[in-house]
Each structure stands twice: as C-alpha cells, then as structure tokens.
Amino acid sequence: MEKEKLLEIRNLKTSFYTHVGEVKAVGGVSIDLNKGEAIGIVGESGSGKSITMMSLMGLLSENGKIIDGEIIFEGRDLAKLSEEEMQKIRGNEIGMIFQDPMTSLNPVLTIGDQLMEPLIKHKKMSKKEAWDRAVQMLSLVGIPSPESRMKQYPHEFSGGMRQRVMIAMALACEPKLLIADEPTTALDVTIQAQILELMKELKDKINTSIILITHDLGVVADVCDRINVMYGGLVAETGSTRDIFYRPKHPYTWGLLKSIPNPKKDEKERLKPIEGQPPDLLKPPVGCPFADRCEYAMKICMQQRPPLFEVGEGHKAACWLNHPDAPKVEPPVGRGETNE
Amino acid sequence: MSDKKTLIEVKGLKKYFPVKKGLFNKTPSYVKAVDDVSFTINKGETLGLVGESGCGKTTTGRTIIKLYEPTDGQIIYDGVDIAKFNEKQMIPYRRKMQMIFQDPYASLNPRMTVGDIISEPIMIHNLMDKKAAQERVQYLLNRVGLNSEHANRYPHEFSGGQRQRIGIARALAVEPEFIIADEPISALDVSIQAQVVNMLEDLQEDLELTYLFVAHDLSMVKHISTRIGVMYLGKMVELAESNELYSKPLHPYTQALLSAIPIPDPDEAASKKRIVLEGEIPSPIDPPKGCRFAGRCKYATEKCREVTPELKDVGGGHMVACHLYDK
Numbered sequence: 053m054e055k056e057k058l059l060e061i062r063n064l065k066t067s068f069y070t071h072v073g074e075v076k077a078v079g080g081v082s083i084d085l086n087k088g089e090a091i092g093i094v095g096e097s098g099s100g101k102s103i104t105m106m107s108l109m110g111l112l113s114e115n116g117k118i119i120d121g122e123i124i125f126e127g128r129d130l131a132k133l134s135e136e137e138m139q140k141i142r143g144n145e146i147g148m149i150f151q152d153p154m155t156s157l158n159p160v161l162t163i164g165d166q167l168m169e170p171l172i173k174h175k176k177m178s179k180k181e182a183w184d185r186a187v188q189m190l191s192l193v194g195i196p197s198p199e200s201r202m203k204q205y206p207h208e209f210s211g212g213m214r215q216r217v218m219i220a221m222a223l224a225c226e227p228k229l230l231i232a233d234e235p236t237t238a239l240d241v242t243i244q245a246q247i248l249e250l251m252k253e254l255k256d257k258i259n260t261s262i263i264l265i266t267h268d269l270g271v272v273a274d275v276c277d278r279i280n281v282m283y284g285g286l287v288a289e290t291g292s293t294r295d296i297f298y299r300p301k302h303p304y305t306w307g308l309l310k311s312i313p314n315p316k317k318d319e320k321e322r323l324k325p326i327e328g329q330p331p332d333l334l335k336p337p338v339g340c341p342f343a344d345r346c347e348y349a350m351k352i353c354m355q356q357r358p359p360l361f362e363v364g365e366g367h368k369a370a371c372w373l374n375h376p377d378a379p380k381v382e383p384p385v386g387r388g389e390t391n392e
Numbered sequence: 393m394s395d396k397k398t399l400i401e402v403k404g405l406k407k408y409f410p411v412k413k414g415l416f417n418k419t420p421s422y423v424k425a426v427d428d429v430s431f432t433i434n435k436g437e438t439l440g441l442v443g444e445s446g447c448g449k450t451t452t453g454r455t456i457i458k459l460y461e462p463t464d465g466q467i468i469y470d471g472v473d474i475a476k477f478n479e480k481q482m483i484p485y486r487r488k489m490q491m492i493f494q495d496p497y498a499s500l501n502p503r504m505t506v507g508d509i510i511s512e513p514i515m516i517h518n519l520m521d522k523k524a525a526q527e528r529v530q531y532l533l534n535r536v537g538l539n540s541e542h543a544n545r546y547p548h549e550f551s552g553g554q555r556q557r558i559g560i561a562r563a564l565a566v567e568p569e570f571i572i573a574d575e576p577i578s579a580l581d582v583s584i585q586a587q588v589v590n591m592l593e594d595l596q597e598d599l600e601l602t603y604l605f606v607a608h609d610l611s612m613v614k615h616i617s618t619r620i621g622v623m624y625l626g627k628m629v630e631l632a633e634s635n636e637l638y639s640k641p642l643h644p645y646t647q648a649l650l651s652a653i654p655i656p657d658p659d660e661a662a663s664k665k666r667i668v669l670e671g672e673i674p675s676p677i678d679p680p681k682g683c684r685f686a687g688r689c690k691y692a693t694e695k696c697r698e699v700t701p702e703l704k705d706v707g708g709g710h711m712v713a714c715h716l717y718d719k
Contacts, residue, residue, distance in 0.1 A: 096581035097552075210672055211445070240444035240608060242669050245652035249668060267582050270611075270654025274661040293658045311586035313615035315638060315653055316660065322593075323615065325586030329551060 055086040058228060058261050059108075064121035064131075066100075066107045075333050077103040079285040079341075080121070082360075085229070090255055090262040092272035092293075094308070095282035098330050101265050104282075105231050107131070109146060110138040126228070144174040147222030147260075149215070151234035157206040157214060163190075164202030167221050174225050189220040193250060212243035219250065226258060233265045248275055269312060273297060278366070281305050284331045284341025287360065291367035298386050301361075301369035304342045309385040340372070348373060348381055396434040399570060399602050400456065405429045405465035405475075407448075407455045411677060423676050425451040427626035428465070430703065433570075438596065438603040440617030440634065442610055442649070446673055447623040449606050453572045456604070457489045458482055469570075487517050490563035494575035496555035500547040506533075506558055507543030513565045532561040536591060553584035557591070564595070574606045589616055610653045614638055619709075622646045625684040626676055628703055632710040642712040645685045683715065691716055 066078040078100040085091055095101045106112050108123050108130060123130040125146070130138070142148070150156045158166055167186035171177045177185065183202070190198035193216040206214060215235060222230055232251070236244035252275055255262055264275055272279055272293065279296040281289040281304065289302040300306055307326035328345040331337055337344065343353040352372050361374035373381050406429075408422035426448045433439045441449040455462050458474065467475045474485055490513075493499035500509055510532055511525040520528065530540045536557040547555055556576060563571055573592065577585040589612065595601060607613045613620060614634050621631040622643065630643040641647045648667040655661045671688050674680055680687055686696040695715050703713040 096583060212672065241610060241652040241654075242444060242649060244654070245666055246668055248654070249666070268654060269582070269656040270661070273656050273658045274654050297656070297658050308582060309656070311583050312656055313611045314656070315611040315614055315650075316655065316657075320615070323586040323590055325590060326583040327587070329553075 055089070057084060058087045058089075058126065059083075059085040060122070060124040061104070061108065062122040062124065064104060064107060064123065065119040066103055066112065066116060067119050068113075068116045070115065073334050076336050077116075077285055077333055078107065079333075079336060081282070081285070081287050083280055083287065083290075085261055085263065087228075087261055088255070088259045089278065090251075090264060090276045092276035092279045093263065093265045093282060094267065094269065094272055094279060096267055096330060098284075098333065099282040100285040101282045102233055103285075105233060105263065105265060109142055109148065109231065110135065111142075140174070143170045143222075143227075144225045145227055146229045146231060147225065147227035149218045149222050149230070149232040149235045151237050154206070154211070154214060156218060159206055162203055162205055163209070163217055167202070167217070167224060170221065170225055185224065186220075189224050190217070192223075192254075193217075193220045194246070195220075212239055212246065215239060215243075215247055216250070219247070219254075223254060223258065223260065227260060229261045229263065230254075231263045231265070234267070235264070236271065237266070237268070244271075251275060269297075269308065281308070284336065285333055286341060286357075286370060288342065288371070289369040290360070291364065291369075295364060295367040299364070299367075300383060300386050301363045301367070301374055302342075302371045303346045303348050303373070305369075306383055306385050307345075340370070350378070396437070398432045399435045399470060400433040401466070401468040402432070402452075402456065403430050403466040403468070405452065405455060405467065406463040407451050407460055408463045421677055424626050424679055425676060426455060427679070429623075429626070429628045430465075431621055431628060431631055433602060433604060434618075435602055436596070436600055437618040438605050438616055440613040440620040441604060441606045441623060442608060442613050442620060443623035444608065444649075444673060446625070446676060448626040448676075449623050450574055452623070453491075453574055453604055453606050457486075457491060457572060459491075483517075487513075487566045488568055489570045489572070490566065490568040492556075492559050492563050492571060492573040492576045495579055496552050496559055497547075497579075499559055500555055502547055505544055505546060506550075509547070509558060510543075510562045510565050513562060517566055519566060528565065529561075532564055535564070535595075536561045537587075551584075553580050553587060556580060556588055560588075560591070560595070564599070567599075568601070570602045570604070572604045572606070575608070576605075577612065578607065578609060585612065592616065610650065622649065625673060625679055627684055627713065628711075629685065629714070630710075630712045631703065632712075633708075636708070636710055640710075642706065642710065642717060643685075643714050644689045644691055644716070683713075 061083040064078055064081045068075040081104055093101045107118050118131050168182040171182040171185055187198045195201055195216055236247050276293055278292050280287050283304050288304045310324040326345055331341045339354045339356055340358050343349045358370045358372045360368040360370045363369050363374050372378055405426055407426040408424050410420040410422055412420045443449045454460050456467055462475050466473045507529050510529045514520055514525045529543050533540055533542055538557055577588050605616055617634045620634045620637050622629050624645050630646045641650050648669045651667040669688050682698045683696040683701050686692040701713045701715050703711050705711050706717050
C-alpha cells in the first residue's frame with residue numbers, strides 16, 4: 053500500500069550555543085510522517101524530542117540553530133524558509149498545541165479574538181465568517197454554549213477547557229499537520245481521556261496528520277500508529293506501535309517498558325528502573341548515547357555510533373545488538389514475537 | 393485485619409478556606425476543600441490518595457501534619473488528638489511527621505549547600521551536635537544513592553531525580569515515623585520515577601516507615617500503595633485495598649477514573665471501553681447537595697441529589713460512599 057508522505061525530516065542536527073559551549077540537542081534525526089497518520093515521539097527530558105519539533109516550526113530560541121539536515125513538508129524545505137514564509141505556514145498549514153494551556157493563551161484577549169485572528173490573517177475571512185467558523189470549532193471540540201464562551205477570557209476556563217480551546221485554535225485553519233507537545237501532561241486523567249478521544253476523532257474526521265510528543269507510553273499506545281523513541285538527541289528505535297510494544301529491539305525501549313507499572317497486573321512486581329543519568333549533550337559520547345546506562349553494552353558501543361538497523365518492515369533500531377555478528381540477546385520485555 | 397496497628401486516625405476532618413468577595417463583604421463564603429473526611433492509616437502501610445485536581449487530596453495531607461489548621465475534626469496520632477495542638481505542643485510531632493514535596497526545584501533553598509539543607513532539621517530539633525550531624529548527613533546521602541562529597545554542593549548542580557533524593561534525605565534526617573509524599577515523582581522522567589519509587593519502598597522496609605502517598609498517576613499509586621482512597625470534591629468516595637479497588641471499583645466515579653488510565657499496551661488500549669465523564673467538577677465553594685458526584689453520574693437517582701451518602705464498609709474493609717450499595 054503506497055502512502056503519501058506529508059513530512060520528511062532528514063538527518064536533522066540542531067545545536068544551542070551557550071556560555072559553556074555548543075549543546076548538540078539534536079544529533080541527526082530522521083522521521084517520516086504519512087498523510088492522515090498519527091505518530092508518537094517518546095523520550096525523556098533532554099532526548100531532543102521537543103527541539104526537533106521546534107526546529108520544524110522555526111521556533112528555536114535565539115541561540116539555537118539548525119546545523120544540518122532537511123525538513124521537507126509538502127515539497128518545501130522548512131529549514132531554508134525565511135521567518136516571513138514560516139509565518140504563513142505556522143498556524144495555517146501546521147497547527148500546534150503546547151503543554152501548558154494557561155501560558156499559551158493570551159490573558160488579555162477574549163477566546164473569540166484569539167480564535168478569529170488566524171482565520172482573518174491566514175484564510176482572509178471577514179469578521180463575520182471568522183466568528184461563525186470559531187463558534188463552529190468550539191462546538192466541534194465539545195465546549196458547551198460556544199456563542200457566549202467566545203466573549204470570555206482564558207481565566208474563565210478550566211484547564212481541560214483551555215486545552216480544548218487550544219485544539220480548536222490549532223485546527224481552525226484545517227492544518228495538514230497538528231503537532232501536540234505533551235498536550236495532556238498538565239491535565240487530570242479523566243480530562244486527558246476526553247482530549248485523546250477528541251484528537252482521535254478529529255484525525256478520522258478531518259484527516260489531519262498528528263505528531264504527538266510525550267513521555268507517557270500509555271498515551272502513545274492509545275493514539276499513535278507509529279512510534280519514534282528518542283534518546284540523547286537521536287532516534288533509538290522507530291516502528292509501528294505494535295513493533296515498539298511487542299517486539300522492541302533497543303535496550304532503551306526495553307528499559308522504558310520495564311520501568312512503568314502495569315495497572316492490569318495484580319501481583320506486585322518490583323519496578324526495574326534504568327540506572328544512571330542521560331548523557332551530557334555538551335560533550336555527547338562518541339558511541340551509542342545509551343551505552344553508559346546499557347546492561348548489554350559491548351566494546352563497539354563505546355567506540356562507534358550504531359546505525360539504524362532494519363529489523364523488520366518499517367521497524368528500525370539503532371543498537372549494535374541487531375548487527376548480524378552480535379551475540380543473541382533475549383529481550384526482557386514484549387511478547388517475544390518476531391517480525392513476520 | 394485486626395492485627396494491624398493504627399498510626400493515624402482521621403475523624404470528620406474539615407478544612408474550609410474563606411473566600412473574600414468585594415470590599416465590604418463581611419460574611420465570606422468558603423471553599424470546602426476537605427469536607428468531613430474520615431480514614432485510618434495503619435503502621436507500616438502506604439495509603440494512596442488519588443483524585444483529580446481540586447478534590448482535596450493535597451489539602452488532606454497538609455492538614456494532617458497541620459501545615460493547615462483544621463477547621464473541624466480529629467487527627468489522632470498514636471492515640472493523641474493533635475488537631476487542636478498549638479505550635480509548641482506540635483514540636484515533638486513535627487519530628488515524627490515529615491513531608492516530601494512535588495517540585496524538587498522549588499523545595500530546596502538554592503543558597504544552601506546540600507549538607508546544610510539535610511542537617512537543618514537535625515539542628516532545629518537539637519538532636520545532635522554539629523559533628524554528629526555531619527556524619528548523619530554523609531550516612532543519609534549514601535542511603536539515598538548520592539555521594540558523601542555532594543554535601544558541599546548546591547541544589548542547582550543536581551538533576552531533578554537527584555534533587556528529589558536530597559528532599560528525601562532531608563525528610564529522613566530526623567528519623568520520622570510517618571512521611572507524606574505529595575506527588576513525589578510527577579515532575580520526574582519515567583526512567584527516573586522507577587528509581588525513586590524503588591528507593592521509597594526500600595526505605596519503608598528498612599526504617600519501618602508509614603507513607604501517605606498523594607498522586608494523580610493511578611498506575612504508580614496502585615504499584616506503591618497497600619490501600620487507596622479516592623477523593624472527589626472534598627469527600628472520600630471509596631477506600632479499599634489497592635488490588636481490590638482496581639479489580640472491583642464500586643463507586644461510579646472510581647470506575648470512570650480507572651477506565652481513563654491510559655494502558656501501555658496497544659491491543660488492550662484498542663479493546664478497552666472508556667467511561668467518558670460528561671461535564672466538569674462543580675465548584676467547591678457551593679458544592680451540590682446530596683452526593684457531590686450525582687450531577688455527572690449516570691446512575692443518579694432523586695435520593696442521590698438529596699441525601700449525602702456515608703462512607704460504609706461493604707465487606708472486607710472495602711468502603712464506599714454511594715447509595716447504589718445501600719442495603
């Protein structure tokens with residue numbers, strides 16, 4: 053089945069220049085996204101997951117810079133566009149939702165004004181058209197009595213409602229791509245469930261592609277078709293959601309899956325944390341960034357960065373254990389399934 | 393079970409916060425953050441407290457150790473009601489009860505060295521001289537998996553997980569019996585969370601600690617807790633052993649809450665039925681009459697809107713406050 057590609061990130065490298073030196077936050081990341089697909093980017097703080105997305109949207113802070121690589125979105129390389137050209141894409145073709153709905157809404161503008169702004173700016177709608185569309189968006193995301201809500205200010209909304217407004221705003225221009233950076237982390241589980249259901253529904257209804265950035269494996273298991281696991285500024289493993297959960301091939305993915313409790317299990321099992329700390333990206337290790345914390349680390353892992361080995365159809369893992377000459381290791385998690 | 397000794401018994405605990413409205417409003421209304429909550433904590437167990445933001449779980453914890461003055465009710469610690477104690481009477485109890493905070497960045501003084509942070513409670517309670525305190529700091533640092541030389545460093549030199557370890561060492565400094573951990577791992581990365589949880593479990597076993605574990609991450613709470621209490625809008629709606637609660641949730645709110653947990657397993661996530669709650673939590677300023685969950689509950693009857701259900705034992709220590717289980 054041939055799928056149409058919407059986004060292709062090729063070997064992206066992003067660095068930050070700080071007073072202590074160059075921080076190589078993203079060290080060569082490639083990610084694909086097809087039309088109508090939801091992918092997850094999973095990783096802990098400092099793994100480069102948010103910086104990859106900020107590079108994509110041209111929202112890096114002053115001291116950050118894309119060093120190398122391409123970000124092909126619908127045939128254009130976003131990395132080479134000017135700020136002016138990016139403004140036409142952001143909020144129009146690419147919508148964004150951030151973690152904290154309180155700080156990402158303007159407190160002195162009404163919800164209506166904020167919803168209408170991108171419509172008037174990007175879609176050249178009249179005020180009346182924009183108003184109608186905004187009301188329609190608010191009811192789409194499940195906000196009761198949208199007409200009167202339009203005239204209210206962000207502080208009059210609860211956390212979950214604000215996040216719905218953010219989603220309405222991000223989707224108002226019918227973007228081809230929705231980037232959601234930890235969209236439910238600040239919310240309660242019941243509200244989180246509502247927002248995730250909403251995102252899945254919108255994906256099917258408007259055929260928007262979604263990139264979901266999160267550290268919560270439960271969330272990606274529910275929403276995403278494919279998952280990229282990031283570690284130390286690199287993609288450690290990429291594959292379908294079932295690949296990652298049932299036949300993972302990278303020790304970091306194993307570690308992640310082992311360190312979360314399974315609420316379905318009755319007997320108490322001790323958690324198995326990944327010992328140690330993530331690498332310092334001021335001086336990234338020469339070899340595999342995970343080698344330091346990896347119980348399977350071999351000599352080569354310290355000396356040479358592992359390439360992304362193809363371990364199945366569309367399933368790749370950057371770990372030397374997948375080299376044909378490597379010793380065979382029994383994965384401690386998953387279902388022990390092999391790739392068909 | 394009867395062989396368990398009770399460490400803390402909370403009876404009819406209430407904590408109201410006044411809300412002042414307008415300039416001349418003499419009779420303020422109240423936020424009923426905790427409204428008539430009763431439960432016990434046994435020696436050596438971990439009681440988990442879950443619920444959504446605003447349900448009063450943090451306020452309950454803070455009122456028990458009297459960071460807030462309770463509005464009404466009893467807090468019986470080891471047979472003594474401390475609810476009405478003044479600051480001076482509280483001093484010996486302050487030593488027995490310690491707290492671990494949520495934000496490892498905000499709860500450590502940036503101008504103090506780690507050694508000073510950990511030894512401060514020892515000095516305040518006059519437990520040891522300076523030299524002995526220093527030795528204790530070294531011991532505690534090793535105990536929580538840090539190095540002795542970390543004592544001379546400042547908090548900003550540590551990562552989130554390490555700071556949380558420092559916070560735990562500080563709580564342990566005065567050899568407490570009871571520790572309230574308020575969302576101790578929610579600010580940490582997944583791989584680090586497991587490290588801290590394992591350490592809390594080890595410390596509990598070695599030092600015979602009793603925990604009150606307040607959190608919103610339901611899978612982690614289930615993992616660490618012996619029993620779990622579920623709160624909704626200032627009320628305890630259900631309390632049971634953790635496996636019992638997860639396998640047989642009785643209260644409609646607990647059922648909805650548990651069904652909302654994202655399951656880290658794609659097949660199960662796809663097959664799972666979610667109970668999506670309509671609406672939002674009502675305001676605690678003027679909470680609804682009767683059962684506070686009635687407005688969002690699909691089983692609600694006329695009785696639920698009129699009469700507040702009591703928390704009752706429905707068998708085997710499984711307590712629930714819901715009219716569905718009235719006999």
